[in-house]
Amino acid sequence: MNYISIKDIDSLSKWVKSAIKIKKNPLKNKKLGKNKTLIMLFFNSSLRTRLSTQKAAINLGMNVMVMNFGSEGWTLEFEDGAVMNSGASEHIKEAAEVVSQYGDIIAIRAFAGLVDKEKDYAETVISGFLKHATVPIVNMESAVRHPLQSLADAITMEEYKTKHKPKVVLSWAPHPRALPQAVANSFVEMMQMQKDMDFVITHPEGYELSPEITKDSKIEYDQNKAFENADFVYVKNWSNFNDYGKVTNSDPNWTVTAEKMALTNNGKFMHCLPVRRNVIVSDEVIDSENSIVIEQANNRTYSAQLVLQKILKKL
Numbered sequence: 583m584n585y586i587s588i589k590d591i592d593s594l595s596k597w598v599k600s601a602i603k604i605k606k607n608p609l610k611n612k613k614l615g616k617n618k619t620l621i622m623l624f625f626n627s628s629l630r631t632r633l634s635t636q637k638a639a640i641n642l643g644m645n646v647m648v649m650n651f652g653s654e655g656w657t658l659e660f661e662d663g664a665v666m667n668s669g670a671s672e673h674i675k676e677a678a679e680v681v682s683q684y685g686d687i688i689a690i691r692a693f694a695g696l697v698d699k700e701k702d703y704a705e706t707v708i709s710g711f712l713k714h715a716t717v718p719i720v721n722m723e724s725a726v727r728h729p730l731q732s733l734a735d736a737i738t739m740e741e742y743k744t745k746h747k748p749k750v751v752l753s754w755a756p757h758p759r760a761l762p763q764a765v766a767n768s769f770v771e772m773m774q775m776q777k778d779m780d781f782v783i784t785h786p787e788g789y790e791l792s793p794e795i796t797k798d799s800k801i802e803y804d805q806n807k808a809f810e811n812a813d814f815v816y817v818k819n820w821s822n823f824n825d826y827g828k829v830t831n832s833d834p835n836w837t838v839t840a841e842k843m844a845l846t847n848n849g850k851f852m853h854c855l856p857v858r859r860n861v862i863v864s865d866e867v868i869d870s871e872n873s874i875v876i877e878q879a880n881n882r883t884y885s886a887q888l889v890l891q892k893i894l895k896k897l
């Protein structure tokens with residue numbers, strides 16, 4: 583069993599309930615991971631994913647090995663049959679097979695390069711590990727998806743929802759750097775699995791996410807209209823998908839302010855973090871009692887722990 587996409591989950595509602603049960607007694611399965619090793623490979627930076635996933639493994643009694651592959655590992659070649667006479671020192675085939683011998687589960691973070699859309703959306707890096715590794719793979723944010731985040735997001739909304747069918751908004755907000763679409767993509771895919779939620783995506787025209795992700799999800803180009811009566815406002819920047827990897831809009835009118843949150847139904851503010859204060863969201867909003875970003879980050883441990891537990895039980 584791998585965990586690459588939120589769509590690897592057979593029943594989101596059952597997984598969310600299981601995660602909340604784990605949260606109530608996180609050391610219940612402390613022996614499950616005894617003498618099993620989680621290897622975590624980071625091609626990019628992390629705070630929450632690294633610490634919460636390691637904490638989850640510790641809660642299950644696992645050994646953990648972490649490597650900053652991006653700065654400490656060899657440059658990898660992912661193309662089969664490549665003549666390796668330029669930058670790459672090692673082929674993914676050897677790297678994945680060798681790492682598989684050192685651990686029982688491999689978790690990988692490898693962000694989108696935001697240069698070659700085809701390469702990114704082919705999930706080249708994590709697909710290379712999936713193809714050549716001989717142990718289960720967990721996605722800690724790939725080019726296209728961040729399923730540990732979106733499972734934690736689902737857990738958080740379950741904990742905080744106050745009505746049967748809450749309105750949930752995914753809102754773009756400006757950012758000075760080009761960021762991946764992965765978090766937004768996974769949030770959309772998770773929302774499409776929700777049975778009783780009213781979901782809308784809002785972003786400037788031209789900032790549409792991949793249609794293969796959004797499918798028939800509702801898109802509203804007027805942010806204020808999207809915020810009306812919302813119960814959850816999930817905010818995330820992403821770089822342009824159509825003009826791939828570019829920052830073509832940095833309009834501060836999309837920054838989430840108290841005035842915008844006043845349009846909601848006393849809505850909760852959510853963000854995966856890290857967040858650029860007073861660019862993505864005002865201090866007033868993120869410091870308000872309606873902001874649940876810290877508990878949302880806490881739930882990353884239980885999201886990861888449920889995934890690791892399910893994989894361990896199948897080893």
Ligand SMILES: CCC[C@H](NC(C)=O)C(=O)O
Pocket residue numbers: 761762763764765819854855856
């Ligand atoms: C969890 C978010 C990771 C990353 N954020 C940054 C700042 O690179 C992103 O936007 O995908």
Ligand SMILES: NC(=O)OP(=O)(O)O
Pocket residue numbers: 627628629630631632723731854855856
């Ligand atoms: N939300 C999230 O994945 O945070 P990090 O990038 O700090 O791991």
